[in-house]
Amino acid sequence: MKRLIIAVTLTSALALSACKKEPPVIVPDAPQDTVAPTPTPTPTATTPPGPQPGSQSHFAAAMQGADTIYFDTDMYNIDNEDGAALRRQAEYLLQFSNARATVEGHADERGTRDYNLALGERRANAAKNYLVSLGVPESRLRTVSYGEERPAATGSTEAAWARNRRAVTVMIER
Amino acid sequence: MNFRLALVTILTPFVAFAAMPAAAQQVLDLPDEAEDMAQEGEGEGEGTVVTVTADSWNDLGIAIASFATNRDVPTPANSSGTAALGLELSRVVYNDLRFNGLFRPVGPDSLPRPSYDQITDPAWGTWRGRSAEMLVHGYVRANDDGRLTVGCYLYDVELEIELVREGWVVNPGEWRRAAHKCSDLVYSRLSGEDPFFDSRIAYIAETGPPEARIKRLAIMDSDGANHRFITNGQSTALTPRYSPDYSQIAYLSYVDGNPRIYVYDIDSGRQTLVTESSNPTFAPRWSPDGRWILYSMAIAGNTDIYRVPSSGGGRPERLTFSPAIEVGGSYSPDGSRIVFESDQSGAQQCYIMNADGSNQRRISFFGGRCATPEWSPRGDQIAFTHIAGDFHIAVMNTDGRNMRTLTNAWHDEAPTWAPNGRIIQFFRTERGTGNTSIWQVDLTGENERRLRTPVGASDPAWGPVLP
Numbered sequence: 187m188k189r190l191i192i193a194v195t196l197t198s199a200l201a202l203s204a205c206k207k208e209p210p211v212i213v214p215d216a217p218q219d220t221v222a223p224t225p226t227p228t229p230t231a232t233t234p235p236g237p238q239p240g241s242q243s244h245f246a247a248a249m250q251g252a253d254t255i256y257f258d259t260d261m262y263n264i265d266n267e268d269g270a271a272l273r274r275q276a277e278y279l280l281q282f283s284n285a286r287a288t289v290e291g292h293a294d295e296r297g298t299r300d301y302n303l304a305l306g307e308r309r310a311n312a313a314k315n316y317l318v319s320l321g322v323p324e325s326r327l328r329t330v331s332y333g334e335e336r337p338a339a340t341g342s343t344e345a346a347w348a349r350n351r352r353a354v355t356v357m358i359e360r
Numbered sequence: 361m362n363f364r365l366a367l368v369t370i371l372t373p374f375v376a377f378a379a380m381p382a383a384a385q386q387v388l389d390l391p392d393e394a395e396d397m398a399q400e401g402e403g404e405g406e407g408t409v410v411t412v413t414a415d416s417w418n419d420l421g422i423a424i425a426s427f428a429t430n431r432d433v434p435t436p437a438n439s440s441g442t443a444a445l446g447l448e449l450s451r452v453v454y455n456d457l458r459f460n461g462l463f464r465p466v467g468p469d470s471l472p473r474p475s476y477d478q479i480t481d482p483a484w485g486t487w488r489g490r491s492a493e494m495l496v497h498g499y500v501r502a503n504d505d506g507r508l509t510v511g512c513y514l515y516d517v518e519l520e521i522e523l524v525r526e527g528w529v530v531n532p533g534e535w536r537r538a539a540h541k542c543s544d545l546v547y548s549r550l551s552g553e554d555p556f557f558d559s560r561i562a563y564i565a566e567t568g569p570p571e572a573r574i575k576r577l578a579i580m581d582s583d584g585a586n587h588r589f590i591t592n593g594q595s596t597a598l599t600p601r602y603s604p605d606y607s608q609i610a611y612l613s614y615v616d617g618n619p620r621i622y623v624y625d626i627d628s629g630r631q632t633l634v635t636e637s638s639n640p641t642f643a644p645r646w647s648p649d650g651r652w653i654l655y656s657m658a659i660a661g662n663t664d665i666y667r668v669p670s671s672g673g674g675r676p677e678r679l680t681f682s683p684a685i686e687v688g689g690s691y692s693p694d695g696s697r698i699v700f701e702s703d704q705s706g707a708q709q710c711y712i713m714n715a716d717g718s719n720q721r722r723i724s725f726f727g728g729r730c731a732t733p734e735w736s737p738r739g740d741q742i743a744f745t746h747i748a749g750d751f752h753i754a755v756m757n758t759d760g761r762n763m764r765t766l767t768n769a770w771h772d773e774a775p776t777w778a779p780n781g782r783i784i785q786f787f788r789t790e791r792g793t794g795n796t797s798i799w800q801v802d803l804t805g806e807n808e809r810r811l812r813t814p815v816g817a818s819d820p821a822w823g824p825v826l827p
Contacts, residue, residue, distance in 0.1 A: 311661025
């Protein structure tokens, strides 16, 4: 009986979170990419003075925000929106075969510290596994969990927490 | 590091003081009307709110008089000499009892200062006139070898009898420990509980803005004194735990870029990885006998609990096997069982298993989530973070029954027990700023107080009573 109730609750939670999920609000003080207004950047078209392919700034400019995927509270599933972002990341990583990346998993402040570290691991690995499923060699990807230690947005609001429950792909610079 | 204090057995007042009563009278030439010297001041009026609980012993009025000295001589423990040190010793005792909401203490700054020979022969009339029910006296003596002897006496003023006495020989640098031992003596004798003041706390000191917080490993005495930073803040440090003998601290550091548990040796300053693995390790915990370290390790995103001999080099043993998150863990005082958290039901709940990982079963069924369980040193209760909207500190029996919430703030987390299992320490996060501070609450939930720390403070871990 208990088991049944738990199962039902979990399913409804999943369903609820699936339709509840909104794109995180970008707060004005979000860090700006230095190379922001490049219209539809095609990495191959980069001119010599620009950032090197495979560098973090080159990757961030190419991704236009798709370097980060967002999760619902305590969740680590990859939804359609996340999948689209990860496909862009995978395309980049497959195009620049020297590029290596770290997938960082993060949690919001509304959790206990140890659990948030474990949750960040889950999220980073969910994103990494998705990239691997798209053909990115596992050897070029590493993961790290920061738990709740590195918030992208501060403040104790739903909007801030939504921005912090994330997995961010970052190029490993050489 | 040797933490052991030499215990001095004081047989009778005559034996204890026969050697130098003359000297005492000679040097400490206090007037008979010592009350005239009473300084009203930083005593009771300081403004710390202390709620009195229903416990009857908590209502006891206790006078804590300045400790006397046989001879006011220089000591490395106090630049003004042993007489000034005596006053400081009694202030530490007073603050121990006062800040913990125990009894109704009156401190030395608003009391007459007894002479050295009055320590074993109290001026009963003086104390009865001040409506003190209990009286704490003490002395400090500088020994020829440079060490200090501190004596502590508890008297029942009503009955005009001595209840208990003890003495300790300490190095000058450890004088506060003698005062804490005196607090413990008084507290234990009057409450019937085990001592806890002479103990230490490891925690994480927090500075800087929320988006770039600097987190350093730090240690301090149970009253916040003798504060010391261990790491420099260049890499994030989290979740320290003192080894039961205080010789080592297991904690998480990002020093190599990844979350890893290191075991830091306090004497040598050396630190070693808890286990040689490329996988992230976190949430370290010691077994009560210090022989094992529990830790959580994530492999391909799945976190489980492992144990490894603390002596180093041993082979880790995996204790949990579910695809869910199993994390943390806290041993029962006899080391036979472990309470831990798992989200295998869909959300964080508390589970118990035998120390070898067998016989795992969920114990929390009261609604909300059960996180960061910590077994009481007395064995009968488990403290945890109860998540039901907000985050509160709560306790339950070891079978999960009789859940009681002790705090009611927005975000209280990570309980750690006082060595005697009477007080729970935790950290509180302020909504909006993310500022953290360490708090204590007793098992009634009525006495709550903030521990003073130099900067923001989180992840407290209370160690056992020092030998």
